[in-house]
Amino acid sequence: DTAVSQTPKYLVTQMGNDKSIKCEQNLGHDTMYWYKQDSKKFLKIMFSYNNKELIINETVPNRFSPKSPDKAHLNLHINSLELGDSAVYFCASSQAIGDYEQYFGPGTRLTVT
Amino acid sequence: GNSVTQMEGPVTLSEEAFLTINCTYTATGYPSLFWYVQYPGEGLQLLLKATKADDKGSNKGFEATYRKETTSFHLEKGSVQVSDSAVYFCALSDRGSTLGRLYFGRGTQLTVWP
Numbered sequence: 591d592t593a594v595s596q597t598p599k600y601l602v603t604q605m606g607n608d609k610s611i612k613c614e615q616n617l618g619h620d621t622m623y624w625y626k627q628d629s630k631k632f633l634k635i636m637f638s639y640n641n642k643e644l645i646i647n648e649t650v651p652n653r654f655s656p657k658s659p660d661k662a663h664l665n666l667h668i669n670s671l672e673l674g675d676s677a678v679y680f681c682a683s684s685q686a687i688g689d690y691e692q693y694f695g696p697g698t699r700l701t702v703t
Numbered sequence: 704g705n706s707v708t709q710m711e712g713p714v715t716l717s718e719e720a721f722l723t724i725n726c727t728y729t730a731t732g733y734p735s736l737f738w739y740v741q742y743p744g745e746g747l748q749l750l751l752k753a754t755k756a757d758d759k760g761s762n763k764g765f766e767a768t769y770r771k772e773t774t775s776f777h778l779e780k781g782s783v784q785v786s787d788s789a790v791y792f793c794a795l796s797d798r799g800s801t802l803g804r805l806y807f808g809r810g811t812q813l814t815v816w817p
Contacts, residue, residue: 690803
């Protein structure tokens with residue numbers, strides 16, 4: 591009964607390819623997030639959704655497109671992958687927007703060669 | 704704007720040593736403050752939080768006190784264990800914001816040797 595799950599856990603692909611990372615939460619939360627963690631462990635928020643509505647869209651290349659088919663899922667699609675996209679991507683969820691604990695998934699390690 | 708500054712690591716300690724990881728913040732509103740921990744190969748998990756000045760958050764022997772006068776939220780533990788080896792992130796949320804985002808520090812790697 592994992593709270594926030596992501597697939598795949600590891601993703602190795604070549605430059606120029608298109609890939610997706612899936613995220614699901616079974617906590618009944620309204621809000622979901624995508625973070626990117628670089629090799630120095632720095633965490634940067636990319637997107638957040640609340641009830642399937644985009645709330646935060648940080649300055650990320652438009653090759654990155656989130657999709658929320660329902661409240662429990664937030665997927666991340668990446669087009670035309672570049673070497674600099676290599677990182678660990680974390681999905682998270684919280685009860686609602688605001689002062690709530692965020693629950694993180696285990697991460698997806700993306701390696702672009 | 705909102706930002707969090709943490710002491711740079713890595714921090715290396717022997718078991719049972721005292722731990723302090725410094726965290727200071729800048730906030731436009733009235734933030735809540737958090738410490739998250741990331742164990743190797745895992746996602747982040749909440750360690751403790753404090754929502755108003757002079758509040759003390761505590762969990763698993765870790766403590767941090769919300770100091771508004773010094774804009775700080777330092778993490779402390781009296782006696783660390785090998786199992787505490789992880790990356791620790793200080794974070795704040797601006798409760799006045801409708802975005803609900805967390806602002807993270809850069810993380811501090813802690814390694815505890817037996």
